[in-house]
Amino acid sequence: MIVLSNGHRMEYVAASGSLGYDGKGWPQEKLLARCGRNFLDLSLFTKILKTITFLPNEGHGYTQIDFVKGGMVNAVGLKNPGFEWWLDNVGYKLPEEKESQRHLVLSLYSQKPTRLRWFSEMLVDFKRRLVGVELNFSCPSAPGFSDWKADMILKSYEAMKSYDHNLPVFCKLSAGQRKLVPEICRQAKGLIDVFDINSVPWHMVFPRQQSPFAHLGGGGVSGKIAQEVNWNFLRYLSNLTDIPVIGPSIWDYEDIGRVRSYGAKAISFGSVFTCYPWRPTQFVRKDMKEK
Numbered sequence: 001m002i003v004l005s006n007g008h009r010m011e012y013v014a015a016s017g018s019l020g021y022d023g024k025g026w027p028q029e030k031l032l033a034r035c036g037r038n039f040l041d042l043s044l045f046t047k048i049l050k051t052i053t054f055l056p057n058e059g060h061g062y063t064q065i066d067f068v069k070g071g072m073v074n075a076v077g078l079k080n081p082g083f084e085w086w087l088d089n090v091g092y093k094l095p096e097e098k099e100s101q102r103h104l105v106l107s108l109y110s111q112k113p114t115r116l117r118w119f120s121e122m123l124v125d126f127k128r129r130l131v132g133v134e135l136n137f138s139c140p141s142a143p144g145f146s147d148w149k150a151d152m153i154l155k156s157y158e159a160m161k162s163y164d165h166n167l168p169v170f171c172k173l174s175a176g177q178r179k180l181v182p183e184i185c186r187q188a189k190g191l192i193d194v195f196d197i198n199s200v201p202w203h204m205v206f207p208r209q210q211s212p213f214a215h216l217g218g219g220g221v222s223g224k225i226a227q228e229v230n231w232n233f234l235r236y237l238s239n240l241t242d243i244p245v246i247g248p249s250i251w252d253y254e255d256i257g258r259v260r261s262y263g264a265k266a267i268s269f270g271s272v273f274t275c276y277p278w279r280p281t282q283f284v285r286k287d288m289k290e291k
């Protein structure tokens, strides 16, 4: 369990991309939710929304997703309708609520600290509608993925803390950014409140196989097939820092215990929501009973 500085208690998390821009799910999850809470109970999760950029971003498109045995590869490239769309269609419709009723984390991407400072100012309006904000500089199919340096990332977090929005800040990293981690962890106190973990660059999981998205940089691999790399990264990160880390790549019920033993302080469900949308609810219910 992670208790955030605003009091939000977070044990089970829906990863960015799994439940859309509003946390209510993509059409298939909305259909399943209508079948009843035994299949999909969204109230069990802190929901990290799909990443938004300042302007609408074409990326590579929502169709750039493929299924591999035990997981997925995606090269969506942060396609999204932009922050203005999000404000009009989601953000300003969210009620102002007390902490125990709130459950959404906004996920943002920008390479420019000036834009992040602007986002930070905008977020003052959302301190009673969201429980946190995530900066996602780790999407393997986003432009400039391999150009990020630790100091650029740290400057972005400083920018995000420019205004008094009081929202805890999540730092999403990928196993492909391991070399940046020691420096980020050294300077993270006061800037970063939680770490979470992204998909894995294709070549780290399949070094000898060509990706179906080779023309888009290979894409990011997630799900069971990403566990070995992502859990190694989880162990590495949680040994380096006292800042809580959310454990990724849950596929089977037993994985919850495994990621806890590797240092995870909360549990994240990503691709499993897409491949087996009923599993996260079943696993969480069982875990709550057994704890």
Ligand SMILES: Cc1cc2nc3c(=O)[nH]c(=O)nc-3n(C[C@H](O)[C@H](O)[C@H](O)COP(=O)(O)O)c2cc1C
Pocket (backbone or CB within 6 Å): 015, 016, 017, 018, 050, 051, 065, 072, 073, 074, 076, 078, 107, 136, 139, 172, 197, 198, 199, 221, 222, 223, 224, 226, 248, 249, 250, 268, 269, 270, 271, 272
């Ligand atoms: C289709 C798809 C879209 C995703 N979109 C985002 C995104 O917009 N922002 C983000 O931070 N992560 C995104 N992710 C990454 C997931 O949030 C998660 O970090 C990753 O899939 C690893 O976790 P998993 O193995 O449990 O799926 C996406 C993943 C998939 C499969």
